[in-house]
Amino acid sequence: xxxxxxxxxxxxxxxxxxxxxxxxxxxxxxxxxxxxxxxxxxxxxxxxxxxxxxxxxxxxxxxxxxxxxxxxxxxxxxxxxxxxxxxxxxxxxxxxxxxxxxxxxxxxxxxxxxxxxxxxxxxxxxxxxxxxxxxxxxxxxxxxxxxxxxxxxxxxxxxxxxxxxxxxxxxxxxxxxxxxxxxxxxxxxxxxxxxxxxxxxxxxxxxxxxxxxxxxxxxxxxxxxxxxxxxxxxxxxxxxxxxxxxxxxxxxxxxxxxxxxxxxxxxxxxxxxxxxxxxxxxxxxxxxxxxxxxxxxxxxxxxxxxxxxxxxxx
Numbered sequence: 001x002x003x004x005x006x007x008x009x010x011x012x013x014x015x016x017x018x019x020x021x022x023x024x025x026x027x028x029x030x031x032x033x034x035x036x037x038x039x040x041x042x043x044x045x046x047x048x049x050x051x052x053x054x055x056x057x058x059x060x061x062x063x064x065x066x067x068x069x070x071x072x073x074x075x076x077x078x079x080x081x082x083x084x085x086x087x088x089x090x091x092x093x094x095x096x097x098x099x100x101x102x103x104x105x106x107x108x109x110x111x112x113x114x115x116x117x118x119x120x121x122x123x124x125x126x127x128x129x130x131x132x133x134x135x136x137x138x139x140x141x142x143x144x145x146x147x148x149x150x151x152x153x154x155x156x157x158x159x160x161x162x163x164x165x166x167x168x169x170x171x172x173x174x175x176x177x178x179x180x181x182x183x184x185x186x187x188x189x190x191x192x193x194x195x196x197x198x199x200x201x202x203x204x205x206x207x208x209x210x211x212x213x214x215x216x217x218x219x220x221x222x223x224x225x226x227x228x229x230x231x232x233x234x235x236x237x238x239x240x241x242x243x244x245x246x247x248x249x250x251x252x253x254x255x256x257x258x259x260x261x262x263x264x265x266x267x268x269x270x271x272x273x274x275x276x277x278x279x280x281x282x283x284x285x286x287x288x289x290x291x292x293x294x295x296x297x298x299x300x301x302x303x304x305x306x307x308x309x310x311x312x313x314x
Contacts, residue, residue, distance in 0.1 A: 006031060007030055030052070053076060072100060074112070077096075077097075081139045110162075122278060154235070167214040170185065214245050216303075219298070242297040243297070250300045
């Protein structure tokens with residue numbers, strides 16, 4: 001059996017879908033279903049069992065056997081970057097991850113987990129090195145803290161532990177995220193409602209809508225996770241982006257092209273974001289490539305088309 005935590009969430013549900021695509025259905029889903037709307041991400045997927053987040057945590061902290069577990073994909077977390085209740089975030093993100101990591105290590109179970117590119121803060125370097133890590137909020141700090149724990153434990157670990165620092169992920173099954181959903185999701189909704197995409201005016205030396213991010217299609221994130229499953233000798237913390245930053249204008253143009261209509265309107269850059277906004281991110285993909293991952297990543301144009309085709313068919 002394979003365990004997927006955060007299974008009803010964005011990346012977690014796409015990992016379950018990718019496993020189903022391989023014919024794998026012996027999957028234990030783990031999530032917090034307080035927001036029952038997330039169940040829609042699982043309605044078309046096949047799995048064997050479900051556990052609530054706190055039930056799994058209690059069992060692993062008691063050291064219980066969970067049966068024949070092939071691997072754990074740990075994607076569950078409080079992902080709200082505006083949450084400043086530090087004790088809550090550390091309980092949900094750090095303690096849970098640490099407990100699950102220790103259980104997997106004790107039982108020799110591969111542990112593949114979600115880190116985040118937010119650990120890099122404002123950059124300007126986006127490489128898996130301590131000097132580049134400058135978290136700016138509690139979510140980022142919780143991910144940074146767990147990465148630090150993984151590094152400290154690594155010399156004593158004999159089974160696979162691999163973390164992925166996701167960059168700007170977009171694609172199917174993110175609708176429950178609301179304000180935290182991708183700009184591709186928001187732009188498409190704006191065109192349908194008002195016939196326009198709303199982008200920020202220039203900032204940090206970038207022109208209107210020319211701020212650049214490393215946008216990665218969620219299907220590519222799932223593919224990297226399954227590649228790690230196939231290669232249990234690969235351990236470490238790896239960036240998960242495309243390695244090629246593209247502008248917000250590129251995303252808006254791709255959405256407009258798919259809809260066959262729409263305009264772009266630039267709105268004033270919010271004062272509240274000055275000094276807190278990542279105007280540029282681009283993953284250094286050298287470590288993952290050196291580990292053997294040689295597949296290509298979708299461009300914004302390719303990924304947005306796949307995404308909006310999926311939304312239209314859903």
